[in-house]
Amino acid sequence: MDAVTLRGRKEGFELNIDAGADFDQALVALAELLNKIRLEQPQLGSDQIELELTTGRRLLNDAQKQALATVFEQFPEFNGTSIQSEVMTIEQAEIDRRENSIHVEPNVLRSGQEVNYVGDVLFVGNLHQGAMLKATGSIFVLGEVAGIVHAGFPDNAEAVVAGDLSHALQLRIADAVEILDHQKTPFTAQSVSFINDLHVIDYGELTDLKQINPKLYRKMKEQ
Amino acid sequence: MGTALVITSGKGGVGKTTSSANIGTALALLDKKVCLLDLDIGLRNLDVVLGLSNRIIYDIVDVAQGRAKLHQALIKDKRFDEKIYLLPAAQNADKEALTPDEVTAIVNELKEEFDFVILDCPAGIESGFKNAIAGADGAIVVATPEISSVSDADRVVGLLEEEEMRIAPRLVINRIRRHMMNEGETMDVDEITKHLSISLLGIIFDDDAVIKTSNAGEPIVMDPKNPASQGYRNIARRLLGETVPLMTLKQHKVGFWARLFGKQ
Numbered sequence: 001m002d003a004v005t006l007r008g009r010k011e012g013f014e015l016n017i018d019a020g021a022d023f024d025q026a027l028v029a030l031a032e033l034l035n036k037i038r039l040e041q042p043q044l045g046s047d048q049i050e051l052e053l054t055t056g057r058r059l060l061n062d063a064q065k066q067a068l069a070t071v072f073e074q075f076p077e078f079n080g081t082s083i084q085s086e087v088m089t090i091e092q093a094e095i096d097r098r099e100n101s102i103h104v105e106p107n108v109l110r111s112g113q114e115v116n117y118v119g120d121v122l123f124v125g126n127l128h129q130g131a132m133l134k135a136t137g138s139i140f141v142l143g144e145v146a147g148i149v150h151a152g153f154p155d156n157a158e159a160v161v162a163g164d165l166s167h168a169l170q171l172r173i174a175d176a177v178e179i180l181d182h183q184k185t186p187f188t189a190q191s192v193s194f195i196n197d198l199h200v201i202d203y204g205e206l207t208d209l210k211q212i213n214p215k216l217y218r219k220m221k222e223q
Numbered sequence: 224m225g226t227a228l229v230i231t232s233g234k235g236g237v238g239k240t241t242s243s244a245n246i247g248t249a250l251a252l253l254d255k256k257v258c259l260l261d262l263d264i265g266l267r268n269l270d271v272v273l274g275l276s277n278r279i280i281y282d283i284v285d286v287a288q289g290r291a292k293l294h295q296a297l298i299k300d301k302r303f304d305e306k307i308y309l310l311p312a313a314q315n316a317d318k319e320a321l322t323p324d325e326v327t328a329i330v331n332e333l334k335e336e337f338d339f340v341i342l343d344c345p346a347g348i349e350s351g352f353k354n355a356i357a358g359a360d361g362a363i364v365v366a367t368p369e370i371s372s373v374s375d376a377d378r379v380v381g382l383l384e385e386e387e388m389r390i391a392p393r394l395v396i397n398r399i400r401r402h403m404m405n406e407g408e409t410m411d412v413d414e415i416t417k418h419l420s421i422s423l424l425g426i427i428f429d430d431d432a433v434i435k436t437s438n439a440g441e442p443i444v445m446d447p448k449n450p451a452s453q454g455y456r457n458i459a460r461r462l463l464g465e466t467v468p469l470m471t472l473k474q475h476k477v478g479f480w481a482r483l484f485g486k487q
Contacts, residue, residue: 110378111375112378112381129377
């Protein structure tokens with residue numbers, strides 16, 4: 001198998017760099033291949049051709065990406081900036097896993113304490129007055145809340161807060177802040193708070209979540 | 224090796240010093256050797272409550288900075304032969320005069336000699352508080368049935384939990400006015416304990432005699448009949464591992480005839 005292969009696909013051209021090949025040799029092969037195309041198709045050059053680079057089970061490091069870019073600099077008629085790999089680093093996988101999983105917070109959060117989460121939070125602890133629970137995703141409240149909950153921190157307006165907030169001081173979603181007036185908004189365990197189309201915090205029932213936030217509903221169904 | 228307990232509250236004026244003096248004295252009455260440490264640098268008053276202020280020569284800052292030996296600075300309370308000692312705070316230094324390491328060193332030295340080392344913490348959560356909790360094995364959080372006090376106690380419990388002491392913090396609810404609590408005008412004992420979610424060590428009823436005896440430099444626990452004194456005595460017994468039931472909140476109503484003819 002060649003170190004570098006070019007395929008035509010429905011979406012465009014795919015340039016595969018074989019994961020088993022030596023990278024330096026692959027770069028030489030790539031330069032040769034591009035040069036060959038340039039010689040055989042001299043009419044090229046008016047439009048830049050997008051090449052989708054795939055590296056299979058090889059993950060390019062920064063130096064390798066730089067080397068690739070240097071090769072493409074010699075062939076301005078091709079654009080090879082999009083690089084796809086079938087693998088990812090453990091670090092990146094861990095970040096993704098954290099962002100897409102639900103965290104359970106079982107502790108008592110006391111006055112002055114602030115807890116931050118990346119992703120969604122299932123809150124089963126006790127949030128005291130003066131404490132704050134922040135999450136980049138949604139917050140699902142089972143425990144008692146007397147402090148401040150902040151979902152979608154800092155700017156994720158898709159986030160919701162589900163559960164009983166009848167003793168909470170403030171509700172924050174993304175950049176919206178609501179000082180809760182408990183006469184006005186009676187909460188139950190089935191309540192859901194969200195940001196509506198006017199970018200104002202609004203309240204509904206969990207059974208209506210599909211209408212309120214279809215995107216979140218789909219995401220939950222997939223999980 | 225003794226146990227060092229810090230008495231703290233966050234909020235001022237809830238009875239940290241009074242509780243320190245009385246819990247310490249109650250432990251001494253149960254035949255334990257107790258050293259009381261005043262860490263409220265600049266605003267010392269544990270010595271006043273114990274009636275020992277006229278005998279201060281050296282203080283804790285002198286010890287920390289090597290101007291005096293520890294045993295030179297310790298003041299013996301003559302009423303309880305060899306049972307209670309006080310290490311007073313400095314009055315003319317500020318709170319930054321001590322470091323957590325210095326306090327820990329002093330407390331560790333005292334723990335070798337005493338059964339209990341009681342640290343009277345200053346109000347607030349700044350350096351004075353940090354010094355006080357650094358040397359302690361456990362904490363007693365004092366709160367009164369007021370929302371401001373409970374809220375501050377909550378903050379303090381949070382800070383204490385971060386510290387991960389050997390003994391989990393315990394709660395003393397001080398200055399309970401029985402009639403107000405019975406009528407639901409203040410948070411009740413269960414509510415406060417549940418809110419702070421730490422175990423309850425004891426309750427102390429509000430009593431005029433506490434102030435009166437404090438002014439006289441004589442801890443209330445010396446009077447065995449007084450309800451506040453009984454509360455402190457129960458706390459001391461619980462600290463030693465005894466199981467003592469909580470005092471009842473019910474008030475004894477004085478009848479009409481008893482009021483007419485009863486002795487005051």
